[in-house]
Amino acid sequence: MPNFKLELVTPDATVFSGEVTTLTAPAEGGRLGILAGHAPLCCTISPGEVVVREASGATRSFMVGDGFLEMAADTCRILASVGEPADAIDLARAEASERRARERLKAHTGQDFDLARAEAALARAVVRLKLGRDRSQRRPH
Template identity: 30%
Template sequence: MEKTLKVDVVNAEESLFSGNAEFVALPGIEGELGILPGHTPLITLIRPGLVRIRKSAQDEEEIFVAGGVLEIQPFHVIVLADVAIRSKDLDEAKAKEAMEKAKAAAKTAASEIELAKVEAEIGMLAEQLRILQRIKH
């Protein structure tokens, strides 16, 4: 049995990770998923949070994702994310500024659909800020 998974993490603009890993953890819509080689096939939605890719015992990569789809095959994991940002590239000042703009937009939303989009943006930004606080401490 293989000891690694092929992992691909992409958004609409780029591939953020493509390589092998011993273990992957990420936020599925029903909760946190831990994926090892040989995992049962699954397709699920992604919620905002970190994809943690353990390439080896000493080497781990983290990517913030929000929205999208996760496909798991026994030896291949594909993350098709609406938003994907390497954790080292997350910017607290930009996230706080975007949060203020989104909160202002929520107050002036012209329709329920517009409000739902803004609320989803606020949720994603809140998770980014929570992760940034965890990384800093």
């Protein structure tokens, strides 16, 4: 299968850059699959999982926050607010931040309460937990 280039970048780092054959991403309207030669596209993505099959045949999974995806001239760029390989997820930290986000949402009083921020934090934590748990089930230590 033909390859195309994928760049997964966050404000602080380039998480992945390389040739892939297939890609699925959490577009806002539903999961989106991309192969080489896809028509030019730009869309928004929600927190979720990006799965890529590398040119070598290996499958890799990444956690991404909200952001944008653009496909143009056989190069796919994913710009996400946060992102990391699924096997680098810190489950304990994700659990703590889920708990914190839920508490904040429950107690949402206070003047400087930022609903959007708390919801975004919760969404990220939930995705991290799901990905992290999936992995640890597949490969029990």
